[in-house]
Amino acid sequence: MTDLQDEIAHEIADNTILVYGKGTKDAPRCGFTLETIQFFSAFGYPFEVVDVLENMPKRQALAELTDWPTLPKVFIKGQFYGDTDILEPMARSGELGTLLEGAFAGSGVTPTIQLR
Amino acid sequence: MIDEATIAGMLRATLPDAEVRVFDLTGTMDHLEVFVRASVFAGVSPLDRHRMVERALAPARADGRIHALQIRTATPEG
Numbered sequence: 001m002t003d004l005q006d007e008i009a010h011e012i013a014d015n016t017i018l019v020y021g022k023g024t025k026d027a028p029r030c031g032f033t034l035e036t037i038q039f040f041s042a043f044g045y046p047f048e049v050v051d052v053l054e055n056m057p058k059r060q061a062l063a064e065l066t067d068w069p070t071l072p073k074v075f076i077k078g079q080f081y082g083d084t085d086i087l088e089p090m091a092r093s094g095e096l097g098t099l100l101e102g103a104f105a106g107s108g109v110t111p112t113i114q115l116r
Numbered sequence: 117m118i119d120e121a122t123i124a125g126m127l128r129a130t131l132p133d134a135e136v137r138v139f140d141l142t143g144t145m146d147h148l149e150v151f152v153r154a155s156v157f158a159g160v161s162p163l164d165r166h167r168m169v170e171r172a173l174a175p176a177r178a179d180g181r182i183h184a185l186q187i188r189t190a191t192p193e194g
Binding site: 031032067068069070080081082085086089 | 147162163166167170174177186187188
């Protein structure tokens with residue numbers, strides 16, 4: 001495993017909800033990254049955003065890992081979920097709420113906002 | 117910039133019966149939402165459906181004709 005792959009593996013393992021995007025949580029630099037931040041802010045669980053805009057080697061490694069060419073890329077509890085194109089229908093069906101409840105169960109974390 | 121007919125043509129190369137609708141999000145025809153209905157999506161996960169669409173449109177991504185893309189998919193059954 002390269003250092004880059006190792007770094008990615010740790011980030012995915014360390015963050016229950018992880019977004020690889022363009023820009024930071026406070027200063028997103030892409031409309032879809034902003035949309036993803038707003039999406040998870042509405043859910044109210046903690047999430048991490050890792051800015052890879054300027055890091056082409058890491059973007060390449062992530063694309064190979066996920067077979068997904070674009071940013072943002074979302075991981076929930078170590079599993080890849082694509083982007084909000086995938087997550088929005090899951091949110092509407094209630095599937096994502098259940099998934100997040102399970103992902104944070106026993107962690108002592110509760111959402112700051114209740115949508116349902 | 118790209119047009120709906122070109123996108124539909126690229127998609128139908130691998131998704132032969134694809135029904136394609138393109139929505140221009142910014143008025144510049146390079147930030148797009150594409151809706152694709154195809155029978156081959158049956159039994160395919162949302163992630164893999166998106167991969168299939170991205171793969172079919174990869175040339176237009178690579179040369180910048182499509183800058184940003186939102187994808188929605190469906191099967192003929194729904």
